[in-house]
Amino acid sequence: MGRTGEDIRKRIARARLERMMVIAVVILVAVVPAIPIWLMYGWIISQSFSGKVILGILPTDLTLDNWRFLWSPIKMGEKEYPNIWPITINTLALALTVSGLVVFVSSLSGYALSRMEFKGRTALMQFIIALHAFPSVILLIALFVILNKLGLYGKGFVTLVGIALIKAGLEIPMATWIIKGFFDNIPWDLEWAALVDGASRWKVWRTVILPLVLPGIAAVSIFSFLSGWSEFLLVFTYVAQEEYYTLPVMIYYMIGEFIHIDWGMLAALGLFYAIPTLIFFSVSQKVLLRIYVGGVKG
Amino acid sequence: MVRVTLDNISKFFGKVRAVVDLNLEIDDGEFVAFLGPSGCGKTTTLLMVAGIYRPSRGRILFDNEDVTDLPPKDRNIGMVFQSYALYPHMSVYDNIAFPLKLKKEPQREIDKKVREIARLLRIDELLDRKPAQLSGGQKQRVALGRALVKEPDVLLLDEPLSNLDAQLRILMRAEIKRLQKELRITTIYVTHDQVEAMTMADRIAVMNKGRLQQYADPQTLYNKPANIFVASFIGSPPMNLIEGELEAPDDNSVFFVSSGIKLKLPNVPPNVAKDGQREVVLGVRPEDLQMVGPGDADKEETLEGSIYVVEPLGKEFLINVQVGDHVLKMLVPADGMPEAGQRIRIRPNFSKIHLFDKKSQKALL
Numbered sequence: 234m235g236r237t238g239e240d241i242r243k244r245i246a247r248a249r250l251e252r253m254m255v256i257a258v259v260i261l262v263a264v265v266p267a268i269p270i271w272l273m274y275g276w277i278i279s280q281s282f283s284g285k286v287i288l289g290i291l292p293t294d295l296t297l298d299n300w301r302f303l304w305s306p307i308k309m310g311e312k313e314y315p316n317i318w319p320i321t322i323n324t325l326a327l328a329l330t331v332s333g334l335v336v337f338v339s340s341l342s343g344y345a346l347s348r349m350e351f352k353g354r355t356a357l358m359q360f361i362i363a364l365h366a367f368p369s370v371i372l373l374i375a376l377f378v379i380l381n382k383l384g385l386y387g388k389g390f391v392t393l394v395g396i397a398l399i400k401a402g403l404e405i406p407m408a409t410w411i412i413k414g415f416f417d418n419i420p421w422d423l424e425w426a427a428l429v430d431g432a433s434r435w436k437v438w439r440t441v442i443l444p445l446v447l448p449g450i451a452a453v454s455i456f457s458f459l460s461g462w463s464e465f466l467l468v469f470t471y472v473a474q475e476e477y478y479t480l481p482v483m484i485y486y487m488i489g490e491f492i493h494i495d496w497g498m499l500a501a502l503g504l505f506y507a508i509p510t511l512i513f514f515s516v517s518q519k520v521l522l523r524i525y526v527g528g529v530k531g
Numbered sequence: 532m533v534r535v536t537l538d539n540i541s542k543f544f545g546k547v548r549a550v551v552d553l554n555l556e557i558d559d560g561e562f563v564a565f566l567g568p569s570g571c572g573k574t575t576t577l578l579m580v581a582g583i584y585r586p587s588r589g590r591i592l593f594d595n596e597d598v599t600d601l602p603p604k605d606r607n608i609g610m611v612f613q614s615y616a617l618y619p620h621m622s623v624y625d626n627i628a629f630p631l632k633l634k635k636e637p638q639r640e641i642d643k644k645v646r647e648i649a650r651l652l653r654i655d656e657l658l659d660r661k662p663a664q665l666s667g668g669q670k671q672r673v674a675l676g677r678a679l680v681k682e683p684d685v686l687l688l689d690e691p692l693s694n695l696d697a698q699l700r701i702l703m704r705a706e707i708k709r710l711q712k713e714l715r716i717t718t719i720y721v722t723h724d725q726v727e728a729m730t731m732a733d734r735i736a737v738m739n740k741g742r743l744q745q746y747a748d749p750q751t752l753y754n755k756p757a758n759i760f761v762a763s764f765i766g767s768p769p770m771n772l773i774e775g776e777l778e779a780p781d782d783n784s785v786f787f788v789s790s791g792i793k794l795k796l797p798n799v800p801p802n803v804a805k806d807g808q809r810e811v812v813l814g815v816r817p818e819d820l821q822m823v824g825p826g827d828a829d830k831e832e833t834l835e836g837s838i839y840v841v842e843p844l845g846k847e848f849l850i851n852v853q854v855g856d857h858v859l860k861m862l863v864p865a866d867g868m869p870e871a872g873q874r875i876r877i878r879p880n881f882s883k884i885h886l887f888d889k890k891s892q893k894a895l896l
Contacts, residue, residue: 425583426616429687430677431604431633444620 281501299497303505307487307498314483315476317505323390324462324479325509327397331461332454334401335408339453340446342405343412344438348424358413364406369399373470380471389477396467404460408453415449416442451517458513480506532717533593533684534559535580540589542575549575551741553589557734560715562708564722564732566764572741573721577687580719582606593684604633606685609678609716613690615670617662623649623673624658630681648680651710668699675707679714686711686718692727704730725765729753737761754883759892762814762885768849771820771859773813774889777804786831787813791855795831798881803895811895814885817849820861823878833878834859838871852877 281299283292307314346358369376376399380386385395419442427437443450465481472478478486484502488494535557542550550572557563565573578584580591582603590599598606609630617626624645631641649655652672662670671691678686691707692700708731711718722728728735729749737744737752737760745757756762762770775789779801787794794813803809823833836854843849843865850869852859854877861877869875886895 420614420616422612422614422616423618425578425581425603426610426612426677427618427629428583428603429581429606429608429610430630431681433602433604436633441618 277500277503280497281504284497299495299501300505302498302502314487315478317502319476320478320480320483323393323477324481327393327400327464327468327479328458328461328509330394330397331400331404331464332458334397335404335457336450336454338401338405339408339412340443340450342409343449344416344442346409347413347416358410361406361409367403369403369466373466376467377471386471387473389474392472393468393477393479396464396471397461399467400461400464401457404457408457411453411456412446412449415446419445455514455517459510462510532559532715534595535685535717535719536590536592536595537576537580538590538592540576540579540586540591542572542579542584543587548741550579550586553738553743555736555743555746557717557719559594560717562711562718562720562731562733564720564728564735565738566722566725566728566735567738567744568723568764571738573723573738574689576738577610577689577719577721580685581608581610581687607681607683608685608687609681609683610687611671611674611678611689611691613693615662615674615694617670617673617677619662621661622658623654623660623662623665626662626673627658627676627680630677634681644680645676648676651679652676667694667696668703671695671703675710679710679716683716686716688718688720690722691720692722693724700727707731726767729765737764739764755894756814756885757894759812759814759887762887762894766816768817768860768862770814770816770885771857773815773857773859775811775813777809777811777886779804787811789813789855789857792834792857793831794834794879795829796881796884796886797832798884799886799896803886810889812887812889812892814887815859815879816883817860817862819880819883820859820877821880822861822863823876825876828876828878832881833876835874835876838869838873838875840871841869 279292282296283294284296284298285293302317306316346354346361377386380392380395380399383395385391385398423441423445424437427441428434432440463481464479465485468479468482469485472482480502484499484506487499487502535555537553537555540550540553541548553572553576555563565576567573575584579586582598582601586599590597592598593606618629621629627645627648628641631644636644645658646655649658652675654669654672654676657665657669657673662673665673671694674691678688688707692703695703704727707720720728720732729752732749734746734748735752736746739760745752745761747755747757752761752765756765756770759772763772773787773789773792775787775792777796777799778786778788780786782801785796785799785801785804787796834854836852836859839851839853839858841848841850844862846865847862848865848869850861850863852861852875859877863869884896887893888895
């Protein structure tokens, strides 16, 4: 019993239709929602380099005037804001401190949770997950009291250090879990081999295990850097002096305090704010993709 | 080189008894294999010798020195893992140099030793590669190089050949044996493959369910298995084991009786069948069975059966013979093709049969 030519043609047509429907669904789900986001990026770029835009996206003239905050103090109406550079350094310091603390603590604690048998290990892991359930908003008052008691409140740069500690504390539980997953994937054999080869446990961790979880460390450092870089609430609440603001807080003030908003400068500021993020991401994502396999299977 | 003594060691993981009361002595320069099915505690024992696991009970001695509490890094041990456990982020050179770097040997010395061992194992072309770029056999050599480069007192090998293909396995088998004899390192070799253990080891420790079954040289294990487990585990094709009873109707003859079988055992002293009757397991290796013609032997000393299936092995035929309710395997020289269904008469080589007590599983002869 053979199939007729017509039957086969019908089946091919149906297969084609199905394939086209799959493509249509992909476009609908993945591409369409991305369009407004790309439009917004387009807007922010064209707006930041021009004086006036038509229909919100077509630039009319090319100017660097919107980027003047890079070389002069920011003025809006009567109000003069501090220079952008110290603010950027504040933000960078906060983000790097958070990132450094999170990576240091979570790579050690993740190893301990993954590799060491001790009483209450499971309970501790559940507890760590529960920790992550608290958003920082509900902790604001308690944290204020603690910062005050520790003398970390209202002391300018020291306050930023306090905020970095809080932020790191909030990030560490999740980071520990992520890194623990990476440690779990490293076979015991590797660790044992290094021990037999003559390494101490600490040395094994440093020379054999840590290089293998670099992708995990990259992931954690990206996330914690971004969360430090974009931290708003804690800085907004606890930092009183303008010169210790970070970029998100400053952008907020520039939108919030004036009736006439300089959209051009705001766009430039927004773009400026995104640059370190992009750099950090492009550097660490290479490590993220460099996941070692092999050497284990035959 | 050292003599390794396991003094009554046990290892428990919670309720699981991985190794129970193991006593073993491995002489200086000896090649010992731990043989057993998976989960028998052989790898656990190896890891205790390495110092990765601490025994729950008992002591481990290197040359009469108690090393039970000595951390692995101070034991001067070389180990090859089943997975090879090469450090994936280091080159072959760095993998081999790793133990020497930890010993803080001078750079020039390290370089010399690494190249020497690489030449010995014929991997000197591969020193710049990463483990992911190596084949299974190459990885295996690198792992061996890393274990040997520090000139260990004891070499531990955990199923090192199980990830290789059959041909390479036979090649490496010979190579490891030669290397061990050349370097005269006390070696413990863990395997579940009885052929590997038989061909390589000076002595074999057969283990099952955490307990030592027999510790002897390969020939003794084969010819004088201490219990049913060893008898069934050693040898390929495996020994025929038939459950039945011993009967001694008078003072000078012993019969083995099972469903459909009654066989006179001329070499067995009647006192083995105590009180005239005893539950036993009879063991005969396939090569110790032979076909006999109708008038060739005492009829009471033969078994009659029909050929169930014939498996040609090239040099020999492996014939499955249905005798009573049992199927026995026998190896015969390959001449003429026996046919399935054919009635034949077979006779065991009575000097090579084995009898085990059914209850204690121990050998009676």
